[in-house]
Amino acid sequence: MLVLVGLVLCLAPADALTTFPPKFQVGNLNGNMVVKCNTSERQVTWTQNGETEPMVELVAKERTLTILGLDLPATGNYSCWAGTVLLDATYVVVSSTRKEKMNISCQAESYHGSFHCSWAGPPSAVFRARLTRSNGSLGEWVPAAGSSGHFSASFMDPSFCPFAEELHPLQLELEGLSDTSYHNFSYQFFIRDIVRPDPPQNLTVQQRGEQLHLAWAPPASWSLPKSYFALLYRLQYELPNGTQVDKYVEGTEETQLRECARRARISCQDPFTNPAWSPWSAWQGLGAARQCRLRAR
Known part of the structure; x- marks a missing residue:
């Protein structure tokens, strides 16, 4: 016994x-x-x-x-x-004796110095994370939220200056404990490389004679002033036959459509770096679609 x-x-x-x-x-x-x-x-x-x-x-x-x-x-x-x-x-x-590869993804909505990171890990583990800055200073440990092996944490770099060139990358350090093992990983990045704006907002459409006038506003979370933090907009509209057409607009928050369209949506990106496009805004139905169909007959 x-x-x-x-x-x-x-x-x-x-x-x-x-x-x-x-x-x-x-x-x-x-x-x-x-x-x-x-x-x-x-x-x-x-x-x-x-x-x-x-x-x-x-x-x-x-x-x-x-x-x-x-x-x-x-x-x-x-x-x-x-x-x-x-x-x-x-x-x-x-x-941990295994050389594990950690798929870490970080994303910032603007140049305010705040960002969000996510990664996958052992389902039974708990994680924490901190930043190492270019001057060697260490940030406070941030506990990660997680469930079913997916973890995430939000960070703020108070020393980040949106108007200065980033000369040195940030380093994210992760520590994880499962029931029996220890895991640690690091990930280097520039904030300029992880910026993905929120969708533009307040897309509106007006019929002005034979043209459709579309107007919108930048994301509420985007950095200001707009003259310095310009955005490139990608307008996508759908013709009555279902064909989707892209139109790119920079330096303004309005445009004209000479052709008929049933609905439209809009996305944006920073044109001076090479980050991802924002998610699309919701489709906006265009009230002029019926007139378009009548003229097409």
């Missing part, structure tokens, strides 16, 4: 993580690890994942605990106690 109980405890995983632990240590598989209890108490007792007698090779000496031959069953939460009083806790994990 004792053998069976020991086997169950050895195979039992660490408690599932829901937030990044305040204190953790990363060790090499099959190596030794020393865990210290941050306390002035000289005599303490230790638990692993709540078990007072962990079935792993441990050597306890006052405030120090040595884990011999760190393996996956030896990972988890190690707590030190004075009687029933919790003194300190350290989450122990094994360094």
